[in-house]
Amino acid sequence: MSASANSSTFILRGARPYGGDPVDLVLRDGAVAEAAAAGTASAAGATVVDADGLVALPGLVDLHTHLREPGREDAETVETGTQAAALGGFTAVHAMANTDPVADTAGVVEQVWRLGREAGHCDVAPVGAVTVGLGGERLAELGAMADSAARVRVFSDDGKCVSDAVLMRRALEYVKAFDGVIAQHAQEPRLTEGAQMNEGALSGVLGLRGWPSVAEEAVIARDVLLAQHVGSRLHVCHVSTKGSVEILRLAKERGIDVTAEVTPHHLLLDESLAASYDPVYKVNPPLRGKDDVQALRQAVADGVIDAVATDHAPHAAEDKEGEWANALPGMLGLETALAIAQEALVETGLLDWAGVADRLSTRPARIGRLAGHGRPLRAGEPANVVLVDPAVRRAVDPGALASRSRNTPYAGRTLPGRVVATFLRGRPTVLDGALA
Numbered sequence: 558m559s560a561s562a563n564s565s566t567f568i569l570r571g572a573r574p575y576g577g578d579p580v581d582l583v584l585r586d587g588a589v590a591e592a593a594a595a596g597t598a599s600a601a602g603a604t605v606v607d608a609d610g611l612v613a614l615p616g617l618v619d620l621h622t623h624l625r626e627p628g629r630e631d632a633e634t635v636e637t638g639t640q641a642a643a644l645g646g647f648t649a650v651h652a653m654a655n656t657d658p659v660a661d662t663a664g665v666v667e668q669v670w671r672l673g674r675e676a677g678h679c680d681v682a683p684v685g686a687v688t689v690g691l692g693g694e695r696l697a698e699l700g701a702m703a704d705s706a707a708r709v710r711v712f713s714d715d716g717k718c719v720s721d722a723v724l725m726r727r728a729l730e731y732v733k734a735f736d737g738v739i740a741q742h743a744q745e746p747r748l749t750e751g752a753q754m755n756e757g758a759l760s761g762v763l764g765l766r767g768w769p770s771v772a773e774e775a776v777i778a779r780d781v782l783l784a785q786h787v788g789s790r791l792h793v794c795h796v797s798t799k800g801s802v803e804i805l806r807l808a809k810e811r812g813i814d815v816t817a818e819v820t821p822h823h824l825l826l827d828e829s830l831a832a833s834y835d836p837v838y839k840v841n842p843p844l845r846g847k848d849d850v851q852a853l854r855q856a857v858a859d860g861v862i863d864a865v866a867t868d869h870a871p872h873a874a875e876d877k878e879g880e881w882a883n884a885l886p887g888m889l890g891l892e893t894a895l896a897i898a899q900e901a902l903v904e905t906g907l908l909d910w911a912g913v914a915d916r917l918s919t920r921p922a923r924i925g926r927l928a929g930h931g932r933p934l935r936a937g938e939p940a941n942v943v944l945v946d947p948a949v950r951r952a953v954d955p956g957a958l959a960s961r962s963r964n965t966p967y968a969g970r971t972l973p974g975r976v977v978a979t980f981l982r983g984r985p986t987v988l989d990g991a992l993a
Contacts (some may be wrong), residue, residue, distance in 0.1 A: 558698075563861055564603075567983065571595045572608035572631035572944060576910030582613060584940040585640055587982040606988075608944055614914045615940030616648025616679075616732035617895065617929050618921040620740070620818055621715070621794060621866035623887070624650075624681070624977075626672065628657025629666040633871040633961050635669065637716070640810035641869070641891040643986040646943035648679050649922070649930045650869075654686040655733040657717040661686035662707035670707035678986050681962055682925055683708040687728050687739060691717050696728060710926040711739035715794055716841075719774060722776040725780060727914045729789035730887055736926060738790040738816075741780050743801070744842065748772035753882060755843045763832060765881070768843045770798040772874040777801050781808040781815050792924055793817040795868050797842040799852030806861045818923050819853050821897035822888055822966060824851075833914050836877050836884030837966050843886075858907035864921045867894045871962030871985070889965040895974035899947060904973065929982075940983035949975040959992070 564911045574592070581598035584979025591598065592647050619642065625633035635652070642650050654660035654671050660669060668685035673681025676982050682903040685702040689695050702709040712732060719725045719741060747771045756762050756767025777793055781804065784791035784953040796802065796817045804904040810816050822840065830838040838844060856862040877884050898917060902908040908916070922931025932938040953967040987991055 561985065564982070566600050566604065567980070568600065568603050568605045568940070568984070569594065569613060570605050570609040570626050572611055572984055574613045575914055576612045579609070580935065584942065584983040586979060587940055589934060589936055589938050589940050590932065592966040593980065601701070607977060610948065611944040613934055614646070614910065614943050615931055615934060616943050616979065616981065617646045617870070617917045618925065618927060619647050619867050619891065620652040620864055620921045620925060621709070622650040622652055622869045622891065623655070623671070624652045625871060626656065627668065635672040635681060636676045637959060638869070638871070638891070639676045639681060640992055641675060641705060642990065643678040643979050644897050644959050644976060645891040645893070646895050646979055647891060648979065648981045649682060649709055649876045649927055650679055651682045651684050651975050653923055654713060655683050655691060656898070658743065659690050659770040660684065660980050661689055661757040663698060663701040665705040666702050666709050667705050669923065679981060680930070682711070682927060683707045683709055684740065685712045687712045687714045687719050688724065689746070693717065693719060693721060693724065694775055696731065699728070699731050699737070700734070703737060705933040710735070711735045711740050712737060713742065713794065713992050715740065715742045716741050718744045718746060720776070722783065723836040726783050726787060729784055729787045729791065733787070733789050738792050738924065740792040740794050741891065742794050743770040743773045743776040743780070747774050754831045755845050757828065757846060759828055759831065765831065770800050770845070771800055773842060774804055776803050781813050784815055785811070785813045789814070791815045792817065795820050795823065796846050796853065796862055797841055799824050799849050802852050802861055806977060809861060816863040817858060819862045821865060821870045821890055821894045824850065824901040825897050826852055826966060834881050835881070836881050837888070838883060839884050839886045840888050841886040854901055854907055856906065857902060864924065865898055865914070865916050866921065867891050871960050872964050873962060877964045887964065889958065889960055889962060891960070893953060893965065893972060895945060895976060896972045896974045899974045900972060940980055942980045943976060945979040946975045947973065947979050949954040949973070951975065982992070
């Protein structure tokens with residue numbers, strides 16, 4: 558496949574929207590101009606992209622990305638992180654607030670937003686902190702961030718839990734004024750002091766302090782009731798236990814306005830990897846048991862969990878190497894997310910490609926209130942498109958990743974699928990699997 562990044566019109570010849578029948582998708586002036594019968598579309602000066610056998614999906618949207626800038630540019634920058642996002646098929650990412658300085662003011666979120674615009678690889682929607690400095694003591698400038706050029710609609714102290722119930726209630730009440738959502742890192746801090754991995758028989762054998770499931774589930778149970786009480790939107794970050802799934806299922810059955818996400822690694826990996834004592838497998842929340850993995854997969858298929866979100870957490874080498882207890886938690890995720898969704902959800906028969914588009918694009922865009930993303934692949938809609946070759950299988954090479962960090966848990970592992978091209982409003986950010 559060859560194409561010019563400078564062309565203003567692209568014909569994606571023989572693409573298969575949502576894995577269906579092949580068509581010619583014509584992208585012009587930032588929008589999908591038409592979906593014509595395969596092999597029939599033509600346009601003066603258009604660049605034709607051979608998409609035979611490729612699945613076309615709306616550009617992916619990540620609700621949970623750590624870009625590390627400002628403050629930890631040694632681990633990641635907006636430039637390198639959004640390059641990784643584009644290569645993973647993403648056209649929009651939500652940049653978490655736990656930077657240095659913390660994104661708790663209009664000035665910091667606007668800085669991150671402008672860095673994203675300057676990089677141009679995908680749209681960057683900053684997430685604002687719920688509390689000042691992530692300190693959990695007083696609310697940050699939620700209204701000012703919402704009114705800023707960044708138009709923040711998602712607020713989270715991710716990395717820390719808003720554990721004070723009164724403060725959480727006030728935050729939920731406050732964001733109602735501008736249709737915002739509080740994205741909670743569900744971790745009761747007193748129950749996880751010094752915790753290193755999932756609490757269970759294996760943690761005892763390995764001599765690592767356990768992280769009980771109830772530490773997550775208790776916070777989710779409290780917060781869905783608070784959200785119901787004040788009539789506000791709640792989003793639960795990185796759900797990891799089957800007990801959490803059941804709480805979310807009941808909450809949705811009661812009509813509570815709660816959404817939730819799961820990471821790719823919690824859909825594929827389990828606690829047994831901790832037996833290696835390799836800190837690359839240390840993550841927050843921890844990898845759980847095999848029963849949890851199966852429950853999470855089924856919850857995505859059922860729609861109880863709304864979105865797959867990467868929790869892309871790059872770390873400099875010195876922060877992940879050494880002893881397990883001293884390593885920082887977190888894994889890379891942007892460039893492998895779609896491949897893991899294919900392996901864990903499509904190849905197991907739990908979702909088809911339309912379902913993948915819903916969980917990795919449509920619903921995340923709706924939760925984050927990103928109007929131009931997650932739209933159907935039809936005429937008149939924004940031309941945010943990813944082409945993926947589902948037939949390819951390849952081993953993950955950490956050295957070939959665009960991220961500035963290398964802490965992928967999939968090094969050497971063979972994963973299915975390859976992102977061939979990504980288009981942001983009709984402009985290619987990735988062509989032939991490389992940055993355009």
